[in-house]
Amino acid sequence: MDYTMFPLSEWAVTIRFSTEVDEAVNEHVHRVTVFLEEQKKEGILDIVPTFSSVTVYYDPLVAGDYEEICKWLRTELKRVGHIKKAAARTVVIPVCYGGEFGPDLQEVARFHGISEEEVISIHSRESYRVYMIGFAPGFAYLGGLSPEIATPRRSTPRTHVPAGSVGIAGSQTGIYPLATPGGWQIIGRTPLALFRPHDPEPSLLRAGDIVQFRPITEEEYRMWDDGHNSSNT
Amino acid sequence: MMVTIQVIHSGFFTTVQGKGRFGYQKAGVSVGGAMDSFASRLANLLVGNDADEATLEITMNGPTLRFDTDALIAICGGSFRCTLNSEPVSMWKPLFVRKGDVLSIGACQSGYRAYVAFAGGLNVPPVMNSRSTYVQAGIGGFHGRALRSGDVLPLRAPVITIQEKPVRWGIAFSERNYINGKKKIVRVAEGPEYGMFTAQSQERFFASVYEVTTQSDRMGYRLQGQALERATNHEMISEAVTFGTIQVPASGQPIVLMADCQTTGGYPRIAQVISADLPILAQARPGDYIQFQKVSWQEAQRLYVEREQQMKKWKMIIQQKWREMDDAR
Numbered sequence: 058m059d060y061t062m063f064p065l066s067e068w069a070v071t072i073r074f075s076t077e078v079d080e081a082v083n084e085h086v087h088r089v090t091v092f093l094e095e096q097k098k099e100g101i102l103d104i105v106p107t108f109s110s111v112t113v114y115y116d117p118l119v120a121g122d123y124e125e126i127c128k129w130l131r132t133e134l135k136r137v138g139h140i141k142k143a144a145a146r147t148v149v150i151p152v153c154y155g156g157e158f159g160p161d162l163q164e165v166a167r168f169h170g171i172s173e174e175e176v177i178s179i180h181s182r183e184s185y186r187v188y189m190i191g192f193a194p195g196f197a198y199l200g201g202l203s204p205e206i207a208t209p210r211r212s213t214p215r216t217h218v219p220a221g222s223v224g225i226a227g228s229q230t231g232i233y234p235l236a237t238p239g240g241w242q243i244i245g246r247t248p249l250a251l252f253r254p255h256d257p258e259p260s261l262l263r264a265g266d267i268v269q270f271r272p273i274t275e276e277e278y279r280m281w282d283d284g285h286n287s288s289n290t
Numbered sequence: 291m292m293v294t295i296q297v298i299h300s301g302f303f304t305t306v307q308g309k310g311r312f313g314y315q316k317a318g319v320s321v322g323g324a325m326d327s328f329a330s331r332l333a334n335l336l337v338g339n340d341a342d343e344a345t346l347e348i349t350m351n352g353p354t355l356r357f358d359t360d361a362l363i364a365i366c367g368g369s370f371r372c373t374l375n376s377e378p379v380s381m382w383k384p385l386f387v388r389k390g391d392v393l394s395i396g397a398c399q400s401g402y403r404a405y406v407a408f409a410g411g412l413n414v415p416p417v418m419n420s421r422s423t424y425v426q427a428g429i430g431g432f433h434g435r436a437l438r439s440g441d442v443l444p445l446r447a448p449v450i451t452i453q454e455k456p457v458r459w460g461i462a463f464s465e466r467n468y469i470n471g472k473k474k475i476v477r478v479a480e481g482p483e484y485g486m487f488t489a490q491s492q493e494r495f496f497a498s499v500y501e502v503t504t505q506s507d508r509m510g511y512r513l514q515g516q517a518l519e520r521a522t523n524h525e526m527i528s529e530a531v532t533f534g535t536i537q538v539p540a541s542g543q544p545i546v547l548m549a550d551c552q553t554t555g556g557y558p559r560i561a562q563v564i565s566a567d568l569p570i571l572a573q574a575r576p577g578d579y580i581q582f583q584k585v586s587w588q589e590a591q592r593l594y595v596e597r598e599q600q601m602k603k604w605k606m607i608i609q610q611k612w613r614e615m616d617d618a619r
Contacts (some may be wrong), residue, residue: 063482064587066532067565067594069480078527088615090316102312103321105530107554112530114312118598122591191528191554194318194427198528234318235427252317254429260317 062127062133068102068114069145070126072134075109078200082109083188084142087114087265092137098129106264107189108198147267150232150247152181152223153278158246165225165242176244177272179206185230185268195234195252195260202230214240221247223270234260245272248281260274293359295408297441301353301395306412306431307405310533311420315553321533322422322430325508325549326403326572328468329367331601332461333407335608336364336384341601344421344431345405350575352404353437359445360452361387362409364404368401368469368573383460386452401469401573410446425508426550439448453619458567459611461604466597468570473499473579476567479590481536483526483558491518491542495560496539499579500544506576513580517542520558531555534563534571536582546571548612564590566597 060074072089075082076087093113105112115126130228155162156246166173175239185199192198207228215238218224222233224241233239234251251261262268292443307330310323324330324347331341346353352370365372365381372379379385381404385394394406414421414432423431432443484492500515518538531537533548537557546563547555548571563571564585574580585593 064479064562065482065530065559066534066562067587067591069530069532071530073529076524076527103315105315105553107529108527110529114315114532117591117594122595123587189528189554190316190318192318192552194320196318252427254427258317259319259418261316264316 062152065112068117069112071112072111072130073110075160078108079175086111088140089137091143092140093133096133097099104125116148143266145265147269148262149269149271150249152245152247153273153275154245154265161242162244165206168208169206176206179203181270181272187262187264187266187268189264190260197231197262199230202228208242210240214238218243223247248278249283293445295443295445296308296356297353297437297439298356299354300437300439301348302351304353304437305347305423306344306414307347307422309420310343311418311422315481318553320550320553322424322550326367326569328569330405333366333405334419335605337362337407337409339411341405344414345407348395348404350398350402354394356392359385360389362386362452364407364467365404367404369399370404371396384457402575409443413444413446458530466525474570474574475581475583476570477564477583477585478561478565479585479587481559481561486520486522486558487560488519488521495583496582499581502574504576510548510551511546513544526556526558528554528556534568534585535559536561537545564593566593567599585611
């Protein structure tokens with residue numbers, strides 16, 4: 058796959074495969090990320106996949122200067138093509154829709170002239186691709202929301218959206234990993250902790266994963282214990 | 291035995307900061323760490339620590355601390371009014387502190403941030419390989435938050451013996467020039483979307499000055515000045531951003547991303563502040579003016595290596611000074 062490379066800073070280089078959002082490109086981005094991580098090159102500090110690029114952070118005094126890093130990357134990128142695609146993980150996210158956990162479910166249903174049950178059924182029917190993690194710890198950019206339930210953001214953002222809230226904003230859907238202010242239409246909440254700071258892998262979701270939402274009852278929500286003390290505050 | 295410091299007053303915004311948190315950006319976790327790594331690293335070197343050891347980062351107004359132990363400390367950064375038991379003490383040099391002493395770091399005279407390093411370091415647990423406080427996620431540093439009055443900070447046992455004689459050497463004035471002045475010259479290299487801006491805006495970006503607004507913090511500095519216009523309306527998709535990335539949102543007013551910035555961003559990146567000049571920005575306060583000056587990426591890279599070599603030189607000089615003091619005892 059063609060690419061361009063450019064410096065982001067004196068300690069970071071970006072490899073860009075496309076300027077569009079595309080599933081095949083994103084697939085390649087994750088193969089490149091996994092492959093480069095496996096090389097365990099000394100002085101590489103971080104490898105960050107996005108929709109269609111990979112940024113490699115490095116210590117110039119250990120890994121070499123920009124020219125040396127580019128040379129290394131060009132060599133490695135030639136080898137990625139031969140690597141077999143890894144099977145995507147499917148992560149099921151339990152969601153208690155509506156009620157106090159999904160205060161905007163009614164609004165989303167009203168906006169489309171359908172019932173709340175239909176919104177839930179459409180939202181939990183689709184599979185979503187995790188294109189990238191960014192913006193906030195554990196925040197996943199998901200692709201695949203049905204246009205049948207795409208809804209504009211709230212005209213007035215809430216000052217407090219609890220962690221685990223599942224929302225819709227335009228043609229995106231996503232989960233708030235931490236309690237923040239926010240303008241998304243909140244349709245439910247998951248008892249799972251999306252951000253697990255004390256785990257070796259602090260984000261529940263990884264770029265490249267497939268996400269499925271499974272409706273649960275309020276009772277199931279309250280009984281849920283995933284051992285991560287998911288903050289429902 | 292646990293050695294501690296009592297926080298009598300917390301100051302405006304005092305956090306534990308050190309090395310950045312690399313390796314977790316793909317989980318959306320920002321790198322963080324000291325805003326002015328030059329001052330933080332020198333403070334550590336002065337007390338014999340590793341340069342990346344955790345220090346206290348002070349903003350605008352400093353804390354009052356009571357030591358429950360003898361200690362060796364150094365305060366580097368912007369010029370703050372510092373006293374030990376009400377007697378003025380100097381910054382940028384090693385300072386012996388006795389059990390029961392009260393260190394008070396007052397208002398900032400010039401610059402905006404200072405760093406207190408403790409010989410042996412602060413005894414806070416690393417979270418994701420870093421002791422830096424990540425306030426947004428409530429992790430790292432001292433319970434993931436800024437200090438409060440009444441907190442008790444744990445210290446590791448110092449590695450240097452406390453001496454009777456005061457230390458008569460420190461970091462030269464010439465090294466601290468970057469802190470002074472209301473107008474700061476900050477060097478930048480072209481960002482990935484530099485070419486997206488009109489020729490007039492590219493020129494304006496370097497020719498005019500930008501004011502640091504009050505909406506500036508560890509995540510980013512919002513600047514105010516002549517608006518920058520894009521030549522195309524092509525929508526960008528989110529890509530990685532880092533400490534020093536200058537983004538331009540629709541308003542045309544630049545935002546410089548700082549230590550606690552998010553990992554990805556979707557606004558055009560007009561320029562990148564060179565690493566050697568990030569401490570200048572870290573010491574800029576609301577109301578100060580910034581003028582950007584363009585350098586090539588080659589030059590930025592050369593200056594980065596030069597700064598790192600300078601640090602190694604400082605480490606050697608300081609070690610030599612400590613040996614001379616030990617010999618003189």
